[in-house]
Amino acid sequence: MTAPVLAAASVTKTFQLGRQPIPVLRGVDFAVAAGEIVALLGASGAGKSTLLHVLGLLDPPTSGEVLYDGRAVQHLSVRERALLRHRYVGFVFQFYHLIPELTALQNVLLAGMMATPILRYLRERSERRRRAVALLEQVGLGERLRHRPAELSGGERQRVAIARALLAEPRVILADEPTGNLDSATAKGVVDLMFSLQRQRGLGFVLVTHDEALARRADRVVRMVDGRVVG
């Protein structure tokens, strides 16, 4: 196995419910390498999504280390962590989380604007647009560029979300139950698309799911129970 792009070492995460500490991650070790698909499998409340958020630097660990290319990053500033998140990670959520005011194309383009100054963006505008259109065509939405999320089906929305996650050319995709809100036929199509894109681009891929069948398609399955990795 190649060196991990993203890793968690002895990560714990404890939430406070009033005065009551709720441990959600209890010393998790986890890694994903470039080109590898890892399925995080577990029941609801096992800590899969929390681990995904910690790996994606959306949530700091209570203890332990989050490593990007072997470098501990959990102590970086908010700005530095945001920049790393932008460069390393693309998120795909169960509920798509597209911005309703924007068209499919604008939602994808937005990902490219996040860390780009205005002047540079304006200089590269046509090239960025070309890439966004190409991505949307790749996910089968070439005819839906100007449609807003409300005008798209669930599967189409998730395809837009995938294109958005890929535009910034991340090293790893973190997908949190990406098919949880889709019917089985659409879900299969979306998963096929994600895995195909992952292979083409050699991305690391962390797929949170509680679907055993879907998990079996991954290169490696990591099972979580009560905040611990059990296999």
Place this chain on the structure above:
Amino acid sequence: MYRLFLALRYLLTRPINLLGVFGIALSVWALVVVVSLFSGFLAVIARHVHGASADVTVSGLPPGTGWPGLQAELRGETNVAAVAPRVVHYGLLHRPGRRPGPPALPGRTALHGGDQPFLFVLGVDPAAESQATGFAGWLVDPVIPAELRAADPREPLRDRGDRAAVLVGLDRMRAEGLRPGDELVLTTGTMRDREDGARVTAQVQIPLVVAGAFKTQHGGFDGNNLFVGIEVLRRHLFDGASVVQEAAVRVADPQDLDGTAARLSRAVQRAVDRGDQRARGIAQTWRQKNAGFLESVEHQRALLKIVLVVILVTAAFLMLATLSMMVTEKTADIGILAAMGGTPLGTTQVFLACGLTITGAGVALGLGTGCITAVYLEEVRQVLRWATGIDLFPLEVYNLDRVPWHLDPWWLLQVTLMAFATGFLASALPALRAARHDPLVSLRNA
């Protein structure tokens, strides 16, 4: 880049934000129009007051100050072009044998005068006064009808038999139906020495005959003043002594008005000071002498500015409300932005950009329409009067020929800065609230 892009998309897809734009625009419009109107009004009033005043007036002289000595002292100042002596008194003007009517309610005479019988009487030397002030022009103003003009404007105050000639303001002439040749009496008082040596107040009645009308642009001056020959007052009040109570001065270089007045003050005090620290004489520019009146208009302008700024703040609250609603609606987006590499500061800037864009649009709209309205205020007044019969700014009351305006670039800049400062504060609150949202909570609640 995403901050501006998202801010514009949010604004363009929410027509309710137009409320904020219109609120800011309306308050900026009001600040521009009302203040430009008042500034124009102030400029016109100042011009009118100056037109009815000497450049510098020397007053507060000790009793019995002689003219030759004072004149010589005033002439010694290099910037003095002309000087004229005055005796200033007061009295009730009425027709012979008739008691004057009761005075008008207080406060009615600030701008106009002419509606009460109590007047100031200026005893002047017409030839000298014409050199020092616009006196000669006041007698031949085109609005004075021929039948009310002084017969000989070069010698308008020549006595007619036992009656002294008097010049009356045009409006008072019309109001009281006076015509040249009409007889009047000025009833006043003076101090006399009784036989036992005590000084007592004595009534003096000066028989007058109307010589003609005068008209300055300052209605208050015209209504409250009469002109008689200086010798008339000297004869009736000072037993013919060559006393002077006031001097009108015209300066050669108006740019040095304040300096000239200060130097004249010192010169006069050197000449007339008797060491008793009472009346020592003072030279005041026309602006200093009318400071109370001019400042009252300026105070009104300042008060209106405060009221209008309150309207601006109210508009900002409207914007704050709409932006707060937007932040509440967009909590999910805050989580998405964070997932894509956004920071809390970036989130703040998105909503701040929304607020500042609303403010910028409102300011641009308000400044544009405000400037146009100010320039065409007279036309707006006429259209309103034609359409509704309501005259918002009756010109005759203020002796104007059109609604005045003056657009001061410095004030426009101040309004712009105030609007942006208020807009910034009103946007900063919801923007900071947006930045405090936990992105994970936002994503979970989406």
